[in-house]
Amino acid sequence: MKRNKRFKQIPGIALAAALGGMATSTVHAATEEAKSNAGDGDYAFALSGYARGWVSMNLQNQPELEQQGKKSRGKLSMVRGSVLLDADAKTGPIKWKAITRLDREYKTNYLEDLEDLRATNGTTGGESIIKNYNNFDVREFWAETNLGDRTTVKFGKQQLVWGESDFFHAMDLVHGYDLSWRLFFEGENEEWRKPLILLSTKIRIPEADGMLAAYIRPGWDRCQDIGNTYDIGGGRWFFQPYRGFDLHEVTNKNCSHPSGDFRDATGGVRWAGEAFGMNYSFAYLKTFSADPVANSGSPGKSYEGVAATGGVFDLIHPKIDVFGATVSGYSDTLDAVLSAEVAYTKDQPFNVGSGAFNPGNYASGIGNPGIGLNGVKLKDTLTTMLRIDKNLKFEGLLGTSRPSFSSIQLFNTQILNYEDSDDLVRLFAYGSKIKEHSTILTAFTVLNYKNDEINPGFAIGFDLSNGGGFAIPSVAMTLSDKWVAKLEADLFWDGGKSNKTQFSGEGSQLFGYFSKASQLVFRLTRQF
Numbered sequence: 001m002k003r004n005k006r007f008k009q010i011p012g013i014a015l016a017a018a019l020g021g022m023a024t025s026t027v028h029a030a031t032e033e034a035k036s037n038a039g040d041g042d043y044a045f046a047l048s049g050y051a052r053g054w055v056s057m058n059l060q061n062q063p064e065l066e067q068q069g070k071k072s073r074g075k076l077s078m079v080r081g082s083v084l085l086d087a088d089a090k091t092g093p094i095k096w097k098a099i100t101r102l103d104r105e106y107k108t109n110y111l112e113d114l115e116d117l118r119a120t121n122g123t124t125g126g127e128s129i130i131k132n133y134n135n136f137d138v139r140e141f142w143a144e145t146n147l148g149d150r151t152t153v154k155f156g157k158q159q160l161v162w163g164e165s166d167f168f169h170a171m172d173l174v175h176g177y178d179l180s181w182r183l184f185f186e187g188e189n190e191e192w193r194k195p196l197i198l199l200s201t202k203i204r205i206p207e208a209d210g211m212l213a214a215y216i217r218p219g220w221d222r223c224q225d226i227g228n229t230y231d232i233g234g235g236r237w238f239f240q241p242y243r244g245f246d247l248h249e250v251t252n253k254n255c256s257h258p259s260g261d262f263r264d265a266t267g268g269v270r271w272a273g274e275a276f277g278m279n280y281s282f283a284y285l286k287t288f289s290a291d292p293v294a295n296s297g298s299p300g301k302s303y304e305g306v307a308a309t310g311g312v313f314d315l316i317h318p319k320i321d322v323f324g325a326t327v328s329g330y331s332d333t334l335d336a337v338l339s340a341e342v343a344y345t346k347d348q349p350f351n352v353g354s355g356a357f358n359p360g361n362y363a364s365g366i367g368n369p370g371i372g373l374n375g376v377k378l379k380d381t382l383t384t385m386l387r388i389d390k391n392l393k394f395e396g397l398l399g400t401s402r403p404s405f406s407s408i409q410l411f412n413t414q415i416l417n418y419e420d421s422d423d424l425v426r427l428f429a430y431g432s433k434i435k436e437h438s439t440i441l442t443a444f445t446v447l448n449y450k451n452d453e454i455n456p457g458f459a460i461g462f463d464l465s466n467g468g469g470f471a472i473p474s475v476a477m478t479l480s481d482k483w484v485a486k487l488e489a490d491l492f493w494d495g496g497k498s499n500k501t502q503f504s505g506e507g508s509q510l511f512g513y514f515s516k517a518s519q520l521v522f523r524l525t526r527q528f
Helices: 002-008 010-037 109-121 129-133 359-364
Strands: 043-058 076-091 094-105 135-147 151-158 196-205 210-217 251-253 266-275 278-288 293-296 313-316 319-331 336-352 376-392 404-415 437-446 454-463 469-478 483-493 519-527
Touching (some): 076 109, 094 129, 293 336, 293 376
Antiparallel strands (some): 043 076, 043 519, 076 094, 094 135, 135 151, 196 210, 266 278, 278 319, 293 313, 319 336, 376 404, 454 469, 469 483
């Protein structure tokens, strides 16, 4: 029996490789034909993209499966293949772009174990884990044109990036992120960000050394495009101790709640300029809260009196107002670029109700049902980010080809007018109180060898408020002008604060969610 399971992994790897190989040859032919038809004047067309495969392996045994007598360490947690097509066109004064991506996964033995665990948890009626991970989407589809010499207008499904921070986002809140199939390992934010249908414009004002940007989201997106999407279907990236528990069975995502109706128009405006040798910006956003909050189904606990449609609660993304500013400049003294970012958020929603789940209080609506199901409270927050970017000269010490880019970021979110009696929790389904300050320190460096053909990297982060952190050693390799590979390990420690029992009040904080989730990830890309 064990022998059959071991050999069952092989078709998944072959599937990802075949998917990449077939797509590469087909798209290469289409690209060559497009290039031959491309014009040099008012018309042009180009097609590019990639075929990519991922394989990841668990580095630790996970408590959810250990309780069932099963091991997870050493098992493949992901075998995934993706094909992305990126088309650019020009028709007279109009530029066009279309990006599509197909994602497919193979159900590894580990994912089968998690699906089997659903029966133990009584959540067997939902979609398969693989269906949650498979996807085909039009990532972007927009047209852009100039109006005069100063104004550029773009309309369609697109991405806007406003902000300075990398790991954690203060002002980069125009879009949510799809974190369902990967939650932490490194990659390009453009791949995880969820594009939206926007009308955006940029107006260059050289007299003031700046540019005014604005956008309107008319509300034509899908419900699934709003806010961050997490792996709440019981898959590999559901937070401990909920792997193998399909939360879809007891909740709905309600995008029609009055506080966060996805059909409502949102938008923002941003000024960016240069002064006194520094870059700066000011921005305002009306957007949706990135992380969802739970609208409790407990009698009298619902938010704004709107009853939950799910079995226990609904997930909603209330609208928020964000005012932000950034500044960055070069320091001769430190030979580094210093950056700062601040964001004031009005009416950030938080769930209320610490402690373990109390079914009696939940059913009666009397008292605190725990795990964040005691209602929603709005609090203003202040998020700040300080960053220093510097090229470190490791050529003599480590034999690198050139100076190595390094960065340190300090990221803090403060809940204003914080009161312990508010009983705010960090995340629904957990009974841990959130603190007034949540402070994260991160750092990374990238080394360069053989003229950037081999690039080892190391990233590390610490939760200074609650303990725990992460470390990500990696190496990226350029194998040829078409082939790129990357190997990394995502290592977590929880600081002694992680839940072992579902719906308990065991004090889990941010990196407690990632407890026993360390992974080894390999990625291979064929560019065309």
